[in-house]
Every structure is written in structure tokens, then in C-alpha cells.
Amino acid sequence: MGKTFKIVLILLIVLSIFSSVLAAMAFLGKEKEHLKRVLVEEKLASVLKDKQRIEKELADVEKAKESSESKLKELTKSLEELTGELDAEKEKADTALNEVEEKGKQILKLTEDLEDEKKEKETLAKRLSGLQGDYEDAKKQLDKVKAEKAKLEKRVVELEEKTVELDKIVVRPQEGPVPSAKVPVTKPLLRGKVLVVNKDYNFVVTDLGNDDDIAKGMVFEVMREGQSLGKVEIDKIYETMSSATMLPGTRTLDIRKGDSVIEVRQM
Numbered sequence: 001m002g003k004t005f006k007i008v009l010i011l012l013i014v015l016s017i018f019s020s021v022l023a024a025m026a027f028l029g030k031e032k033e034h035l036k037r038v039l040v041e042e043k044l045a046s047v048l049k050d051k052q053r054i055e056k057e058l059a060d061v062e063k064a065k066e067s068s069e070s071k072l073k074e075l076t077k078s079l080e081e082l083t084g085e086l087d088a089e090k091e092k093a094d095t096a097l098n099e100v101e102e103k104g105k106q107i108l109k110l111t112e113d114l115e116d117e118k119k120e121k122e123t124l125a126k127r128l129s130g131l132q133g134d135y136e137d138a139k140k141q142l143d144k145v146k147a148e149k150a151k152l153e154k155r156v157v158e159l160e161e162k163t164v165e166l167d168k169i170v171v172r173p174q175e176g177p178v179p180s181a182k183v184p185v186t187k188p189l190l191r192g193k194v195l196v197v198n199k200d201y202n203f204v205v206t207d208l209g210n211d212d213d214i215a216k217g218m219v220f221e222v223m224r225e226g227q228s229l230g231k232v233e234i235d236k237i238y239e240t241m242s243s244a245t246m247l248p249g250t251r252t253l254d255i256r257k258g259d260s261v262i263e264v265r266q267m
Helices: 002-028 030-162
Strands: 191-198 203-206 219-224 227-237 242-246 260-264
Touching: 002 030, 030 191, 203 227
Parallel strands: none
Antiparallel strands: 191 203, 191 260, 203 242, 219 227, 219 260, 227 242
């Protein structure tokens, strides 16, 4: 509208100028009136032609403006869509970053657990090495006791042959009574200690092994200060130790290294 107004204003000014020119020409004489009229008409035609050209250019500008506004709206919509996609991608990236950080924490925790497990294994290895030495010493003592027991049993047989009046002979070696062939032997309950407790996999390691005549499926009661903490069942046997699964009802969280294990016999 501003440009149209200017054009109209210009036209009005031009017309005013032409009117003034015509008025001046009237004073100069009628003989020049025809010539002036022709010149004015030519100028007016030129002005009208310029007006039409300007109006056409103005219409083109309006069309270009409308087209630009339409493109601007499209670009604004595209920008909004791209902004939304960018925000979504940023949110995904933040989520992925958080997941990576969480995985890193888990890896660090697993590394620490692995180090602790490694230290525990080293400690257990040292403990097993010490137990192996104890086992060798105990084995030597056991061999010595067995030899003494054999001598005593041989002596008992000799005494039985010489003394028929005796109903029975009781021999007491270092580890306990040794009955004669006429008296039934009651094997003492096996006793041991808890070496390791694995609460994650619900089992314990005891210091009872093949040399203690234990077998798979044997049940032991876990005791501490005369109080029962539950029962475990032997599932794997090694030379100087064994692993046992904690049975239902066992106070898993209360069992710890050093607790006693005592054989449970079915009556």
C-alpha cells in the first residue's frame, strides 16, 4: 500500500505539474496550444505507461512476497521438525551415555570383585597349603597310631589264646578304646571345620576329605557354641577337603569360617 500511495502521489504531482504547464502554455498563446496538448498527451501516455509498469512491478513484488512468506512458513515448519528430531537424538545420546557410564561402573565393580576373589583364592591356597602340611603330619601320626593299634590287637589275640576265662579284653590306645573281636565297634561321628563359605552359590568347604572316609551324600550339621545353624550335604570330595551344599532351612547368612561340622547319622 505504501508504494501505491507513493505512485499515486507522484502521479498527482505530475498531473499538477502538467496542469501548471498547460496553464502557462495558455498564457503563451493559442497557437502553441495544439503543440502543447500533443506534448502533454505524449507525456501523459508515458506517465500512464510508467504507472502500469510500476503497478505490474508492484503486483510482481506482492506475488514474490507471498511466495517468500509461504517458503518461510515451510522452512519454519522444517526447522521445527529438525529441532524436534535433534532433541530426540540428543535424548537418545544422553540415554546411551548414561548406559555407558552405568556399564563402566559395573565393569569397575566386577573388576573389584575379581580382585577380591583373586585375593580370597590366594588366601585359600595358602590355607590349603598349610592344611596339606597339617594333613601330612596327621597322616604320619595316624600311621603311627595304626601301627601301635596293630601291635595291641596282636597282643590281645595272644592273651585270648592264653586266657580262656576272660570274656573280653579292652585295649585303650592313644585315640580311644579298641574293642576285641567279640565287642562291636561304634565308629565315632566325623567332625570338622568350615574353611570357606560361598553365600552366592550356597555351599561351604570343609576340612574333611578322602582321608576322613567321607562319602557323597553324607549330611553334616553346622554348629557354633552348641547352637545348630543348619545342615549341609557333601557333594564333592577332595584329598583333604570337601564341598557341601547348604540344605533348605539352613541359616545361610549366619554360617561363617571356623564353624564346626558334625556328622548326622540316620537312626
